[in-house]
Amino acid sequence: MTTQEYIVAQQEASSHGSPCEENTRLLNTFTEAVTELALFHEQQFMAVVSGDAQLYRFDELILDATERRQQAKYAYLDHVNIHGC
Numbered sequence: 001m002t003t004q005e006y007i008v009a010q011q012e013a014s015s016h017g018s019p020c021e022e023n024t025r026l027l028n029t030f031t032e033a034v035t036e037l038a039l040f041h042e043q044q045f046m047a048v049v050s051g052d053a054q055l056y057r058f059d060e061l062i063l064d065a066t067e068r069r070q071q072a073k074y075a076y077l078d079h080v081n082i083h084g085c
């Protein structure tokens, strides 16, 4: 393998082997959205268990968080499809 071939092989490996910056950012956003949704579900569960009359306020929060999670998921999947990273 020549030096030039080696450099090309390294570039190939880095472009296919590890996700790009945007990929990492989108995946982080998705992970945060999933975590947030899980938190609201837990808080609503605690409200139900403790007989909190305010438990329905979580419905809207959960709907919003579900929407954000969906958007983050499709943004990530679209990026991976288009970019191939």
Ligand SMILES: [Zn+2]
Binding pocket: 019, 020, 021, 022, 023, 079, 080, 083, 084, 085
């Ligand atoms: Zn990418």
